[in-house]
Amino acid sequence: MVVSTRLNGAQPRCVEVISLGETTVRFAGDSGDGMQLAGTQMTTTSAIFGNDVSTLPDFPAEIRAPAGTLAGVSGFQLHFGSHRLRTPGDRVNALVAMNPAALSANLSDLEPGGVLIVNEDAFTKMDLSRAGYSADPLENRSLDGYQLFRVPMGKLTAEACKDTGLTGRAVGRCKNFFALGLVYWLYDRPLAPTLRWIEQKFGSKPVVADANIKTLKAGYHFGETTELFTVRYEVAPAKVPPGKYRRVSGNEALAIGLITAAQRAGKPLFYGSYPITPASDILHFLAKHKNFDVRTFQAEDEIAAMTATIGAAFAGAFAVTGTSGPGMALKSEAIGLAVMTELPMVIVNVQRAGPSTGLPTKTEQADLLQAIWGRNGENPVCVLAAATPADCFDMAIEAFRIAIGFMTPVVLLADGYLANGAEPWRIPDMDSLPRLDVKHPGPVEGFKPYQRNDKLVRPWALPGTPGLEHRVGGLESRDITGEVCYEPENHEHMCRIRRRKIDNIAEAIPPLEINGDDSGELLVIGWGSTYGAITSAVERCRKKGMSVSSAHLRYLDPMQKNVGDVLRRFCRVLVPELNLGQLAYRLRAEYLVDATGFHKIQGKPFTISEIEAEIAKRLNK
Amino acid sequence: MVVSTRLNGAQPRCVEVISLGETTVRFAGDSGDGMQLAGTQMTTTSAIFGNDVSTLPDFPAEIRAPAGTLAGVSGFQLHFGSHRLRTPGDRVNALVAMNPAALSANLSDLEPGGVLIVNEDAFTKMDLSRAGYSADPLENRSLDGYQLFRVPMGKLTAEACKDTGLTGRAVGRCKNFFALGLVYWLYDRPLAPTLRWIEQKFGSKPVVADANIKTLKAGYHFGETTELFTVRYEVAPAKVPPGKYRRVSGNEALAIGLITAAQRAGKPLFYGSYPITPASDILHFLAKHKNFDVRTFQAEDEIAAMTATIGAAFAGAFAVTGTSGPGMALKSEAIGLAVMTELPMVIVNVQRAGPSTGLPTKTEQADLLQAIWGRNGENPVCVLAAATPADCFDMAIEAFRIAIGFMTPVVLLADGYLANGAEPWRIPDMDSLPRLDVKHPGPVEGFKPYQRNDKLVRPWALPGTPGLEHRVGGLESRDITGEVCYEPENHEHMCRIRRRKIDNIAEAIPPLEINGDDSGELLVIGWGSTYGAITSAVERCRKKGMSVSSAHLRYLDPMQKNVGDVLRRFCRVLVPELNLGQLAYRLRAEYLVDATGFHKIQGKPFTISEIEAEIAKRLNK
């Protein structure tokens, strides 16, 4: 096989090899160019190779914009390295641009002097003008600041496929494998995983498989043999904890977590949802796993999804609803009913950029105070937030642990960045998984639906159980008996109990951990998907000797018991958020600490260096 | 005429006359007993007499509970005095109970030693047991702590009606006039206003008019002639600013204010609403005033009400929607659309006790942070709150002034207590009313829908105007041009502009005033309907020499520019609220001031003495 000619290490030509600790590559092309596929292949290959990886796709807002236009550009960014990575990378070190539009839309993210590989065949007059170029950037020296490699990928791909029997448009669709092969050579990646994948995927279409394999190898060999490239990179494997791994996006991890929670409790999982970007993939994932007794209900709207979820919780299922910001707003009245009836359920909000429809495919963290306050009356729920794609798995289970442990709705916040971003996930040992024990009362005399235990938690009595017949609803209930009650004192009592019950959750969660010293000049505190950028920035600054630590909140209501303590051990508190200051507001109100915000509200995550720079500024460095 | 025998001042028997500065009377009976009527009659009479008055009805939660039951008790409380009153009274000084249920439900509010007038004819075995009495309280000395007057009102009313031709059940329905007459005698009220009212109301039914007049007088004479009463009260007229007055409830005042605003701008008033207690009366009032070009739209739900209101605002009407807590929750997604499209409108939330359905007929102030934060994304609106029933008029106009001045939705908060409570309202001079000038752009070339003025306000361009054709929507718009725009920087720019525009409103509103000294030991700060109780309590405490002042927020977002200053001039800040601490939370977050709350969440307003006691406690007095 041709592949055996691969000369690892021994270079046929004089090529310099540069070792990198980490690097970021972005594939960009038209929606039809297969960039997502190229990106995920390289991700898996790098992970198997032993790197730590973090990825982010960038889908166009339009479903299918006309080919060649800016609106139709699709991208996939991969960050891989020989140490722990937490973000998909601040700046792009190498950009593959399959057409002028992809170049135009992505060039600003490429670092000065970065590697720029373009498919020069696509730089036709028509495609240039579709991308809004009046002059060909490959010709007018505008790309002089980059290491530009012009590769006639179209022609070379056609060449590679010549004898495979593949013809016409199908040949064009192999181009992404040419680009991939070339990049594999550039970063010294093994071809085997992708070859395996092609064989599996196209096993039944040998012509296609053959063409893709040939093209991939052609790309690789093009790097190896052409004089174009004089430098090659290697990124050594990282030290990652041993175990079996897979790649998960946040939405996948969240869905897997939900199934796991229900399975560990021996319960059906009910998922009531109305499709909405970027939460829909949770529904899609769950609908594919009905063999785990997952009952998906695509409702007529978010209100039906929410109230059906309440019904399912009443009837004893592990009940979940999932949505994004606007849908969350629609659910707010019904969430109050869940609070009143004190039923356990999980409400997932995969936040996106608002207000209103906003930028529906972009990320943001601006629904925190909506989750806490966005309902009529004193209406407390537990609010959690996941920090990384893989953390969505843990937090989904944690959400259910709290929901059933405290008979309360739990809002679990994720966001578009977590939802679509992916990272390696160490597959947990079955034995390490928490067992969620649910106790339902059996038939008793004189059952009292609002008789509480020492944690103020009422029993979860299931329809179908003789003797426990009772009624719940949105009117105020008398404590203990649960009957409708208009008495003033009972109402105050119940409002306070509902709040105290949520506060009690703080007794059942681990304390907030500090990344860095326990005290110092500056604490950087965040929540949700900013975890990676904050943690990495703080590590970098600490390496430079700055007195800074970080802490990350996964529990937003209640907060952990030691949060106030932690805050007060630092002279200053910085709160980076993808909003205009919602956690900062909460910390100030709760602890009277002069926490000040650092805001970005552009539909994009923080880069590490943005936070690094802000830390330096705050420390007057 | 018999009435001429009324011996004002000169008492036919030896009756002691006690002068009171203020007093509180409550009429209580079965829903069918006409207590609301008796109460409002006495209110008008007292107002005409020259007292300051403040009233609160207490409706049963059920529509029509079975006669004689506790659930069916209806009450009306009147506070009148010779000085400025701001609440319907903490404790009841005199209670009229028309049946055992009314006695049982209301006795606990009667002050020890207070006047208790009961209709003894209604204390039958059956009615006693319906009210849950096992023994007759009139007989077993359980009422010894009160000045009990047993009056056979049934018999005496029948007697009074004997020659009028009125028969059967209709006679029974006159009983309330007997009670009213008796109370009129007790408090030395003139009969004339009520006599006039009866004649007007029953002009076409002379038999009924005659019977009611005779009964009213019989009640009065009963007081005068029976030996039962040895004490009589007088409450001198108050010094109130001269002018023409009428009584308004908060809902009436609010509706009048909305009509006034629209009329002053020469605009149709659009009111889109879905019925909900306690906001429905605004709809009812407006629907009766179509001659003011009021276009009421009873929508299929609150979402339709809200979005129709947005449509009406887009088309140039003065657009309003009104609801209560659960409805407000339902509107939250759509309010975001109003924020994005930057259209002027008013959103009224007459708050009630939540969460969820809660105690739907009771009052509460727990929707403040919902109003501010209860939407997805960074989603700022202007939030106002009325302080008294009559203030609803002013705040309705103010809401529109801001809405059109800043092209923004304005949330106006009222509550059940304001909505149903009533006070005298000095009818404003036409000239004193603000003129609301609305400027719509005329036909221009190259119109830009998001081109802002110096206050960041965009133009209100009306469909129907040639050349201004433009499109708005919930997706992020490019500033100035208004077209859909996914650019990161534009999104951040727009999010910040929307927030800054709301903040700019602070430049256009009067500063916060302090009631009392400008600085001192304790500031009591509140918002909404607690105004009366807080202000009166602070005045009382100041009279006792305590170092306490108060301030009241009508502007909740943005707050007035001097709020931080005011707070910091006091050693301590107390925030009484009918919730678990929402304004306190906001003040703490915004100003890092250790504002601490005083909470009541019982569906009832604060009494003056509750706040008085809390002030004393805080001052260690």
Added chain:
Amino acid sequence: MSADAAKVKLELTAKHFASDQDPRWCPGCGDYSILAQVKKVLAKIEAKRENTVFVSGIGCSSRFPYYVGTYGFHGIHGRALAIAVGIKVAQPELSVWVVTGDGDGLSIGGNHLLHTIRRNPDINILLFNNRIYGLTKGQYSPTSPLGKKTKSTPMGSVDFPLHPLSVAIGAEATFVARSIDVNVKHLAYVLERAARHKGASFVEIYQNCNIFNDLAFEYATAKTTKDETTIYLEHGRPLVFGKDRNKGIRLDGMDPEIVELGDGITEDDLLFHNEKQEEPSLAYLLSRMRHPDFPEPMGVFRCVERPVYEDLVMDQINEASRQQPGRLEDLFDEGETWIVE
């Protein structure tokens, strides 16, 4: 067992379905009668308290669950049906009843009605139509007639009403029926039919709100008029009505018309009711017969079979589990995995 003994037993059993709460509707409200019949029918069909759930929204009618000694859920305004579907999907074996009003079910909750009906879960939907908003004290509802004067329409409503049965048939309901609060025998019959139908049973019940819309259905209940203003549907029988049962409904093309029997017109010329007709156009046409132009049909308009939602849901789960039993290990391992040593 004598007839009396049977009656005693039946009444005892109806009591068996009472809760410990006293109903709090206005004295004279039609809801009382419906409650009594529902309890009787529960007894008759030998429902199990523990396996029965009553779900409602908000409104006078929606207080219903408090008065039945089964499981109950008093929801929020308009959402009873969605709650019920959630319950049904979580526990398909439960018997679920939904009580809603003309405002709750057709105004704010109209969309859930359409979608629940089309999905056809096995629940019984009772819509108490009093043509008014009772609980909020008297605004017009989506079923109030044009011109109706209420608190929110002092000059008369300008909204053309919805007709619950036409809407339900628009969504192609499998079971559609109508009865009246005071006609207790017929009501019990219709309720029992609804209970026994497998699928979403939609029943409109004319209900008098004697406080805010008294006598709205007087035409259909008054001794003097009811025989002329209502017509009782019987499967397979011609549409005959009138005090002397001398009138009938005949079809003129697609238009119904009232004819007098005799004079050459016999029952055979009349429209014959067929509740099992697959094609719902007949049911639709019947739903369009309205007072005062026509006698209003009472009874079962349509009763056809269609797979029920929760069965289809469970079939897929069972099929998927049969094909590949769900094991967490497999779930975790989906897609590509790699081992780090």
Added chain:
Amino acid sequence: MSADAAKVKLELTAKHFASDQDPRWCPGCGDYSILAQVKKVLAKIEAKRENTVFVSGIGCSSRFPYYVGTYGFHGIHGRALAIAVGIKVAQPELSVWVVTGDGDGLSIGGNHLLHTIRRNPDINILLFNNRIYGLTKGQYSPTSPLGKKTKSTPMGSVDFPLHPLSVAIGAEATFVARSIDVNVKHLAYVLERAARHKGASFVEIYQNCNIFNDLAFEYATAKTTKDETTIYLEHGRPLVFGKDRNKGIRLDGMDPEIVELGDGITEDDLLFHNEKQEEPSLAYLLSRMRHPDFPEPMGVFRCVERPVYEDLVMDQINEASRQQPGRLEDLFDEGETWIVE
């Protein structure tokens, strides 16, 4: 003016209704064709840009207003109709068009559809039915057929679909019609009819989503099948169809049946279309004729007169103002007043 010249003029005028934004639908999407016809019809009816408002919800179809050079409002999901009613009540003289999708208009927005239709404001409602959620990338919609495999129903949908026209007729719509994106002439005809109808005009337009539900309507558009699978309604004419126009629809009682013409059966035996029939049962029956059992009717199902909402609203305002012109002084003085000196 030659026919060509007229055509040129017409096309110029259609351009007159374009906005400055390029449509961003997928290449090949049926929405393009509908946009073109709408602009043409606007030109034909001589609409004024400044007096026309396009309102939509969210969805691919709901991007429509951006591409028309009139006033436009891109609302939130499902609420276009309520926004439109608000506009209409505030400014009754505006010409208001609503563009919605099968998800936007029938799923989340189904209730507003019922209520807008019953109120009958003078607006034109175009529901682009592609039987899929396009914008959210391919979940089944309320009009997707049973068993449909989509992203959210990998084992096939278990929800029986809603049929937009049946739902609209359930709410007793005054104007109901259907057309197809690719049949541009017929589409233009139907759109013009909708525009000219005074009242709520409801038009279902079969629209191909070539990305997520390609060929959903192939049966009705393919040269080889369309003559057998569709039937074009003409007022007063019998229901004839087929490549050779040799088939027709006859009524058997209330059931439609397909018959071949000839052999004793003539057009006179067929069902005659009457769009003006007061009784909507015929329209309902036609809405129930569905592929593959029947050819699907295209054209105007129903077109009847009923007072329009905004007129009734304004009538009351005018009447009230006539009876007593609104003066703020009077408003302030209502009820009892007293003077303090």
